[in-house]
Amino acid sequence: xxxxxxxxxxxxxxxxxxxxxxxxxxxxxxxxxxxxxxxxxxxxxxxxxxxxxxxxxxxxxxxxxxxxxxxxxxxxxxxxxxxxxxxxxxxxxxxxxxxxxxxxxxxxxxxxxxxxxxxxxxxxxxxxxxxxxxxxxxxxxxxxxxxxxxxxxxxxxxxxxxxxxxxxxxxxxxxxxxxxxxxxxxxxxxxxxxxxxxxxxxxxxxxxxxxxxxxxxxxxxxxxxxxxxxxxxxxxxxxxxxxxxxxxxxxxxxxxxxxxxxxxxxxxxxxxxxxxxxxxxxxxxxx
Numbered sequence: 629x630x631x632x633x634x635x636x637x638x639x640x641x642x643x644x645x646x647x648x649x650x651x652x653x654x655x656x657x658x659x660x661x662x663x664x665x666x667x668x669x670x671x672x673x674x675x676x677x678x679x680x681x682x683x684x685x686x687x688x689x690x691x692x693x694x695x696x697x698x699x700x701x702x703x704x705x706x707x708x709x710x711x712x713x714x715x716x717x718x719x720x721x722x723x724x725x726x727x728x729x730x731x732x733x734x735x736x737x738x739x740x741x742x743x744x745x746x747x748x749x750x751x752x753x754x755x756x757x758x759x760x761x762x763x764x765x766x767x768x769x770x771x772x773x774x775x776x777x778x779x780x781x782x783x784x785x786x787x788x789x790x791x792x793x794x795x796x797x798x799x800x801x802x803x804x805x806x807x808x809x810x811x812x813x814x815x816x817x818x819x820x821x822x823x824x825x826x827x828x829x830x831x832x833x834x835x836x837x838x839x840x841x842x843x844x845x846x847x848x849x850x851x852x853x854x855x856x857x858x859x860x861x862x863x864x865x866x867x868x869x870x871x872x873x874x875x876x877x878x879x880x881x882x883x884x885x886x887x888x889x890x891x892x893x894x895x896x897x898x899x900x901x902x903x904x905x906x907x908x909x910x911x912x913x914x915x
Contacts, residue, residue, distance in 0.1 A: 629862075629863070629864045629907065629908070629909040630877075630878075630908045630909075631864065631865065631867065631901070631906070631907050632867045632874075632905055632907075633868065633869070633902065633905040634868075634869055634904045634905070635868055635870070636846060636847060636866050636867075636868035636871070637783070638783055639846070640775060640844045640845070640846035640864075641773065641780065641784055641803055641846075643844050643864050643866070644771045644773050644807055644821055644844050645754070645803060645806060645807055647770050647771040647841045647842055647844075648770050648771065648806055648808070648820050648821060649754060649755060649756075649806065650841075651770045651820075652755055652758040652763065653755070653756070660720060660721065660724055661720060661723075663723045663724055664700075664702065664720040664723035667690065667723060667726055667728075668693050668700065668702060670690055670728065671690075672690055672691055672692050673690065673733060674689065674690045674728060675687075675689055675728070675730065675731045675732070675733045676688050676689065676690055676704060676727060676728055677726075677727050677729040677731075678706060678716060678718070678726050679725045679727075680725065686704075686706040687706065687729070687731055687735065687736075687739065688704040688705055688716075688726075689704070689705050689733050689735065690703065690704060690726075691703035691704070691705050691715060696717070699719065700719075700720070701717040701718060701719060702717075702718040702719075702726060703715050703716070703717055703718070704716045704718055704726055706735065706739055707735055707736065707737060708734075708735040708736060708737055710737050711735070711736065711738055712737075748799075748801060748805055749798065749799035749801075750789075750799040750800060750801025750802075750805055751763070751801065751806055752799075753791050753798060753799050754791075754806050763806065763820060766818060767810075767818040767819045767820075768819075768820065768838070768840060769810070769819075769820075769821060769822045769835060769839050769840060770820050770821055770839075770840050770841050771821045771822075771839060771840075771841050771843070772822045772823070772824055772831075772835055772836070772839050772842075772843045772844070773809070773821060773822070773823050773824065773844050773846060774824045774826065774831070774843060774844065774846060774850035774854065775823075775824075775825075775826055775845070775846030775847055775850055776825065776847070777811075777825040780823055780846060781812065781823075784802070784803045784804050784807055785802060785803075785804045785812050786802070787803075788800060788801070788802060789801060789802065806820075807820060807821050808821060809823050810822045810823065811823050822835045822839075824850070824854075826847070826853070830854070830857075831854055831857065836857055836858060837860075839858075839861045840861075841861065841862060842861050842862030842864055843858040843863050844863075844864045844866065845865045845866065846866050847866065847867070847868060847871055847873075848865075848868075848871055848872075848874055848876060848877035849871075849873055851865045851877055851880070852873060852876060852877055852880060855880065859912065859914050860914065865877065865881065881908065884912060885908065888912045888913050889910045889911065889913075890911050890912065892911055896909050896910070896911070
């Protein structure tokens, strides 16, 4: 898909955001068993957060798992022993409500159920029905962003965004909270996307070969250099009409459209261009 817009600002990162969110939604149900098994193997004392219900977040630590009534259970302690040592038994069906977390492991005598520091309303709002635990299950490359590192980093890490509902501020955050770009993730964090800076170095094969959904080219330069490397996955090209290689990129896209386009019984989804923009979407024969 090629998208020509008056300005490239935030175009690529929002396309990547959509890919990460759709991936989390698609895998939401199928991952319960795998996540339960990972929790089962973690040592006692591992810090976690537990979400008994929507909008409620409890800080906890894992205890030794147990078998009861012929069923395996994860145990999450949410109060200190001085407070009674309240512990929840969590079955596989609720495994996604428990997520490893970065906190001290020190439990209070009593919890009010709302740990603002541990919950991210911005992430919850963007993911919708998809469980936010999805982002912490494992590292993988849902999408790769190809463009200028400093420009993309500014949009992803350094630009605060807000979600308003009915005219009132609901949540604030940054796109990195969901995009989880590998270069910007902390050592203990999982990642969900990769950034490939436009430069002299060829994109690492370990990135290009492991992209699960698509490569997003932020501008003509990266597409003209490396677009031919990424035929195995979806490609989205964001083209700014004011950039110097715009016409060259359009020519390359038109050439691929005329030479490699293939028809399929299933029609492509309808794509309406934003105001002042144009969209060209087609299927390619993989060479």
